[in-house]
Amino acid sequence: MRCQSSLPFQERNKTAEAAKMANTEKRLRILIAGAGIAGLATAISLTRISEIANLDIQLYEQAAELREIGASIALSPNGLRTLEKLGIDEALGDELGFRGPSGIPQIYRHWKTNQVVSVDTFGNVPDRRHQTARFHRGHIHAALAKHVPKEWIHLNKKISRAESNDDGVALHFEDGSSAYGDILIGADGIRSQVRASFYPDYKLRFSGKVFMRSTFDASLVEGKIPDLPADAAHWWGTNDSFFSSRLGKGQYTVVGAYDDGRSAEELERSVTWDQVGNVQFLREKYKDWHPVIKALTELTPHARLYPNYAGESLQTWVPASRVTLVGDAAHTHGGAFAAGGSLALDDSRALGLAFKHVFAAGGSSFSPENIQQALKLYDQTRRPHTARLLSIVHGLMNRKAPTFATPEEEDEALRSRMRSRPDLLWLSEHDVEKAFQQVVAESEQRNLDTQGTTRATQPYQKAESVVASSALGSKL
Numbered sequence: 001m002r003c004q005s006s007l008p009f010q011e012r013n014k015t016a017e018a019a020k021m022a023n024t025e026k027r028l029r030i031l032i033a034g035a036g037i038a039g040l041a042t043a044i045s046l047t048r049i050s051e052i053a054n055l056d057i058q059l060y061e062q063a064a065e066l067r068e069i070g071a072s073i074a075l076s077p078n079g080l081r082t083l084e085k086l087g088i089d090e091a092l093g094d095e096l097g098f099r100g101p102s103g104i105p106q107i108y109r110h111w112k113t114n115q116v117v118s119v120d121t122f123g124n125v126p127d128r129r130h131q132t133a134r135f136h137r138g139h140i141h142a143a144l145a146k147h148v149p150k151e152w153i154h155l156n157k158k159i160s161r162a163e164s165n166d167d168g169v170a171l172h173f174e175d176g177s178s179a180y181g182d183i184l185i186g187a188d189g190i191r192s193q194v195r196a197s198f199y200p201d202y203k204l205r206f207s208g209k210v211f212m213r214s215t216f217d218a219s220l221v222e223g224k225i226p227d228l229p230a231d232a233a234h235w236w237g238t239n240d241s242f243f244s245s246r247l248g249k250g251q252y253t254v255v256g257a258y259d260d261g262r263s264a265e266e267l268e269r270s271v272t273w274d275q276v277g278n279v280q281f282l283r284e285k286y287k288d289w290h291p292v293i294k295a296l297t298e299l300t301p302h303a304r305l306y307p308n309y310a311g312e313s314l315q316t317w318v319p320a321s322r323v324t325l326v327g328d329a330a331h332t333h334g335g336a337f338a339a340g341g342s343l344a345l346d347d348s349r350a351l352g353l354a355f356k357h358v359f360a361a362g363g364s365s366f367s368p369e370n371i372q373q374a375l376k377l378y379d380q381t382r383r384p385h386t387a388r389l390l391s392i393v394h395g396l397m398n399r400k401a402p403t404f405a406t407p408e409e410e411d412e413a414l415r416s417r418m419r420s421r422p423d424l425l426w427l428s429e430h431d432v433e434k435a436f437q438q439v440v441a442e443s444e445q446r447n448l449d450t451q452g453t454t455r456a457t458q459p460y461q462k463a464e465s466v467v468a469s470s471a472l473g474s475k476l
């Protein structure tokens, strides 16, 4: 489906309706808003996981080119297993992603002493390729982009608005053009215009934290800092934290996460996401931390700023009968627990599974009812899972910072917090396919129950309808 600026939405729908009447075997036109990790993975999943042949997928991306942008991104076992299912095998090896020599997914160190206070452990990840790996976001993005035909991706297409009715969907762009299709998938990130079109009152809230991130050649720090951990390390202070890790392809990352202190309004006015930051500020902020961290900031050549926002869980991810959301557009958890990349991949897989279940496996037509059934199965698989994460995120954001009588008391409280972190295995090792099968089983059980109830409570109507259909049969 190409962009069409000349056809108004209503007329376009009439054309679509006529085509639908004429050809029940028509291709299903899917518009994907945004070609980030979620958008690309969704395009791949809808072709490979769903196994539906006649899909016409078009992605609309605001950027002028798909290039290596961003800093570090972690993928946990759930995301890596999904990458494998999507067929992105080149991302599973040790070239693109970094796994530490200890085999421990995350190590938490004390800000001042560098002492290891706590560690995460894997639950059940026997295959090393599925163990948590750290990437430059651009490398994962590029690996996905290689699996999406270039002609499907329309660049320089900044979405201003989306709309939908019973017959179709439309995306409208800032350049005045529009695109029309049968299904719309909003994959346009945390500030999604698709979400805003259907939830105009939805608000994001500043978490109070700003992430200052940098990615650079590992040779700038490795071999130059005594005691630099070979594994990824997460140092916790009372309010702020610092993260460092090698990444794949010889890259290295540092991330300072600090309480900004400014009000949400002030921050909104003065800091934009991905803005170039002042690395001198990073050095100043962490100058009293352990010498390893101090040295890392001194050797960090540049940095960018990422103010962290989060929003509430949506009531539905199917805000209109032909529209859904994936990735950060659907679950606005911000940078919490480095879960965004893996969640986006699992969203895409769940949507592919839902399409396969309704259209490919069942051989059903692309009717409005079937479209809605597929989108609802997807929603029921993913929304409760991410709602659980969002409730943790908001709990942390609402937490009042305690006050302490002495530095020793404060330090003890920090160590205790580090040791009693929430267990997040349900998130990092989530089995999205199992969750999907469970939703399908529950939905089938509900249908059986409803049929049973109908039979039990409405025997008369049931008998009538049997009579009606047999009367019709005798006329044929």
Ligand SMILES: Cc1cc2nc3c(=O)[nH]c(=O)nc-3n(C[C@H](O)[C@H](O)[C@H](O)COP(=O)(O)OP(=O)(O)OC[C@H]3O[C@@H](n4cnc5c(N)ncnc54)[C@H](O)[C@@H]3O)c2cc1C
Binding pocket: 033, 034, 035, 036, 037, 038, 039, 060, 061, 062, 063, 069, 070, 071, 072, 073, 074, 137, 157, 158, 159, 160, 187, 188, 189, 190, 191, 192, 193, 213, 274, 326, 327, 328, 329, 335, 338, 340, 341, 344
């Ligand atoms: C440029 C960039 C850099 C990032 N860097 C990091 C990082 O270093 N570390 C990290 O952990 N996470 C980073 N993220 C976020 C991370 O990629 C996501 O949390 C996660 O991968 C889920 O991806 P997503 O596709 O849902 O959202 P995103 O990755 O945000 O992708 C959304 C896509 O939609 C496009 N888009 C947005 N609005 C519009 C519009 N109006 N019209 C058309 N297209 C639109 C964006 O350009 C982007 O390509 C970055 C995101 C972006 C966009």
